[in-house]
Amino acid sequence: MSDETKEFLASLPELEEGRTYHFRCHPGIGCFNACCSDLTLVLTPYDILRMRRALHMGSVDFLCAHAVGHRDPGTHFPAFQLRMTDSENRACPFVTPQGCSIYADRPGACRMYPLGRATSPDGEGGVRERFFLVREDHCMGFHEDREWTGAAWKRDQGFEDYTASNDRYMQLLARVRETGRSVSDKLSHMAVLAMYKLDEFQKFITMMRLFDRLEVDEERQKAILTDEEACLDFAMDWFEVMLFEDETHLHDKGADNGSAE
Numbered sequence: 001m002s003d004e005t006k007e008f009l010a011s012l013p014e015l016e017e018g019r020t021y022h023f024r025c026h027p028g029i030g031c032f033n034a035c036c037s038d039l040t041l042v043l044t045p046y047d048i049l050r051m052r053r054a055l056h057m058g059s060v061d062f063l064c065a066h067a068v069g070h071r072d073p074g075t076h077f078p079a080f081q082l083r084m085t086d087s088e089n090r091a092c093p094f095v096t097p098q099g100c101s102i103y104a105d106r107p108g109a110c111r112m113y114p115l116g117r118a119t120s121p122d123g124e125g126g127v128r129e130r131f132f133l134v135r136e137d138h139c140m141g142f143h144e145d146r147e148w149t150g151a152a153w154k155r156d157q158g159f160e161d162y163t164a165s166n167d168r169y170m171q172l173l174a175r176v177r178e179t180g181r182s183v184s185d186k187l188s189h190m191a192v193l194a195m196y197k198l199d200e201f202q203k204f205i206t207m208m209r210l211f212d213r214l215e216v217d218e219e220r221q222k223a224i225l226t227d228e229e230a231c232l233d234f235a236m237d238w239f240e241v242m243l244f245e246d247e248t249h250l251h252d253k254g255a256d257n258g259s260a261e
Contacts, residue, residue, distance in 0.1 A: 012116060012132035012133060012134060012135075013132065013133050013135075014130060014131070014132050014133075015115065015131040015132060015133050015149075015150050017149075017150075017151075018149060019149065020147045020148060020149050021133060021142070021147070021148060022142055022143070022144055022145060022146060022147055022148075023114055023141045023142055023144060023146060023148060023153075024141055024144035024145070024146040025141045027098065027099060029140050029141060029144070030140055031138050031139055031140045031141070032099070033095055033097070033099065034138045034139070035113060035136065035138075035139065036091060036092040036095040036100070037084070037087075037089040037090055037091040037092065037095070038084075038089055038090045039082065039084060039090070039092065040081060041081055041082040041092075041107060041109055041110075042079060042080070042081055042109065043067060043080045043081060043082055043107055044107075044108060044162075044165070044166050044169055045165070045169060045195040045196055045198075045232055045235075046108070046162055046165040046166055046169070046232065047107040047108055047109075047162075048062065048063075048067070048080065048196055049198060049228050049229070049232060050105040050107075051066070051102060051105055051106075051107065053105065053228070054102045054104065054105035055102065058199055058200075059196065059197035059198060059199050059200055060197065060200065063080065063196065063197070065083070066082065066083050066093060067080040067081065067082065067083055068080065068081045068082075068083050069192075071188060074177065074182070075173070075176045075177055075181075075182055075183060076182035076183050076184075076185075076188050077173060077176055077183055077188060077191060078188055078191050078192045078196070080196065082107070094106075108159060108162040108166055111157040111158060111159045111162065112153075112154070112157065112159055113134065114133060114134045114135070114136075114139060114141065114142070115131045115132065115133065115134065115150055115153060115154075116131070116132040116133075116134055117129055117130070117131055117132075117150075117154075117159075118130045118132070119167055119170065127167050127171075129150075131150030131153075165229075165232060165233070168233075168236055169195070169236065172236055172239065172240065175240075175243075175244070176243065183243070187242065187243065190239075190242065191239060194235040194238060194239055195232060195235050195236065195239070198228045198231045198232055198235070199228070201231060201235060202224070202225050202228075202231055205224065205225065206225065210238075214238070214241070214250065215250075216234070216250070220234070236249070237249040237250050238250075
């Protein structure tokens with residue numbers, strides 16, 4: 001999580017465990033679609049995987065058309081934001097009068113709205129999560145009658161599908177920051193390929209015979225080359241080897257004594 005995000009969440013009221021709030025968003029509400037403009041929306045690798053698959057787009061075409069890339073000034077690690085339209089209100093390119101045109105595959109940040117979510121290590125290899133209420137002046141959803149806890153909203157909005165991948169990615173970024181060093185240009189480019197261009201990374205794995213240098217069992221190899229979720233999971237394992245020579249996750253998933261050359 002960036003320092004800016006931490007500061008933003010710290011400025012919001014925390015939704016303590018078990019505490020509830022009222023919210024409902026629907027086409028009949030007066031502010032419908034008002035939250036889908038003038039955004040700085042960070043896209044995680046899993047967000048991009050889901051969005052471009054819904055749009056039937058390759059990764060290169062998607063990133064060119066719908067993303068703006070930059071490098072984190074501290075770590076030099078790549079990051080992408082959604083490219084908003086050039087309209088006066090900088091609307092999301094996927095919003096329509098009827099709502100989101102990729103609703104089933106919308107980004108995680110959109111799913112969690114009107115909540116913000118922060119995580120920290122729980123001391124047992126998992127994460128502890130906290131929720132914060134994002135109350136914007138224009139939003140009338142808080143006057144609706146549906147009542148939620150943070151955990152219930154997360155389940156209802158399908159955010160649990162995003163949690164494992166996004167949390168793992170954030171842990172990887174935190175580990176990079178903890179080194180206090182910037183990654184090289186080469187590793188930054190490789191991070192884009194491995195985590196944001198999964199269809200191209202699958203080709204790279206085959207072309208470079210990557211499995212010859214990492215002991216990955218045959219069942220997982222097949223999954224990596226045919227399933228992008230499995231490929232993204234492997235990409236983060238592989239990048240830990242590249243950055244830290246840490247093969248823990250590879251071993252946890254059935255690969256023994258692997259090494260990156």
